[in-house]
Amino acid sequence: MSPVPVERGTKWERPLPAPDPVSSMFWSAAAEGRLLIQHCPECGERQFYPRAVCVGCGTTPEWEEVSGQGTVHTFTVIRQNYARPFRDQLPYVVAIVELAEGPRMMGGLTGVAVEDVHVGMPVQAYVVEAEEGVGVPMWRPAA
């Protein structure tokens, strides 16, 4: 699996995740360019976000690295948001990305004019290191 590109040294002003005993693995792997989901060793269910149980059968899931390739399942262009720093970044795209491996995740989509985004658009992941050891996945159009 080729690593997902990681941008370091960017000043991150947005809200941050509070890594917990399960999610810390996801955020720290992302900071190293590895995008993780979970799969269930019992029933095979794949899931995101990561949990301490499989949503299919309740078994403890295992981590699985994914390709960082996906398509836009749906999206919106945010044109009003009072919260800092988003109020200064309008308009921007928030997408639901369907991973090639199946599960979906929410993410920011950059590198494309907001009016050119469409459902079904192929996208690939990149990561912004938001603080030390915490990588936040983002998306841009697939090359």
Next chain:
Amino acid sequence: MPQPDRTPVIVGIGLSDYPKAPRLDALGHHAQALQRVLADSGVAKADIDGYLGAGGAGMMVDDPVVMAEYFGIDHRYVDGTMTGGSSFEFHVQHAAAALREGLCETVLISYGSDQLSRMGRRLGTGGFIQGGQHVAGPPQFEAPYGNSLVGAYAMAARRHMHEFGTTSEQLAEIAVGVREFAGLNPHAMYREPMTVQDVVNSRMIADPLHKLDCCVISDGGGALILTTAERARDLPQPPIYVLSAAGAETHWNISQMPDFTDTAASRCGPVAFARAGLTPADVDTIQFYDSFTITVLLLLEGLGFCKKGEGGPFVAEGHLRRGGDLPLNTDGGGLSSSHPGMRGIFLLIEAVRQLRGSAGEAQVPDCQVALACGSGGWLSCIGAVLLGKEHP
């Protein structure tokens, strides 16, 4: 000796001042709604032995156990189910079961919010989670991206447009019809007539939802009193029967929505109709959660008023308008009248008004069956309540 008739009924409704009540805080709205529901129902406060509420003011200000203390209610049954705006439809389901089971005899449900006066209009478009803040739990996988509450619903609207060709003009029709009813409600926040063009020309908030696809932000509160048909015989109002109530959840956070064009209405709707022995054709008016125009469209499809994907053409036919065969939100709804944060209780109150025949100019002729359907969270938790004028 015949068994007492424990069929659950609504015997009282009360609304606090809306859409703007700068001198009331959340507790003040609860209190005013309580006084008005007591006056409406003829019930003595001392007879209330069940309380249900969803809180909402935060920091244990108006959680159910606090409200029981504040009101001085010695409850034998208490429930704090919080499913967002649909909480009160779930409460009716729970209260009805508790009354049938004999866990209590007289139930109060109340809600109060000073959303507009306290917070301004930030509910839908940020202002709660600020940059630099660390967000715990499942929302940590969404918070970094700056989605808004409006944006979550916009994602559903976008997907519906993609799959079924639904248009902004079709969605706008929903808001236009509700605005017409708002014109009949002297308390409604916005009463001037508007057109489909007004809606689609209004500012985009989160594509494809325009400003006028979105509900208002207001203050307001409400209360209901339920009891058994047996006890209702001694009370002044005609009892409104709870024919059935059902609820379901597909997800909480929007990124977890399994199908962006299908809500839990498609699970709880058939249950509600089957338990009441009714079909959508039997419904005379619908009071639906209209947080956004897309919310109504998805509820119509999920509950079986039209086929999945056909909500756009269906609403464009004018069924939901004043004088149509399925009038929607006859008080002006959340889109034009009031939305203090969790609007589900207003749907039930307006349904009762219609079934009592006391809706004035907005009265639906010969209204026998009303459906109140709440949507809570981000199209997450749907609760459907069928109410009737006649004993089931």
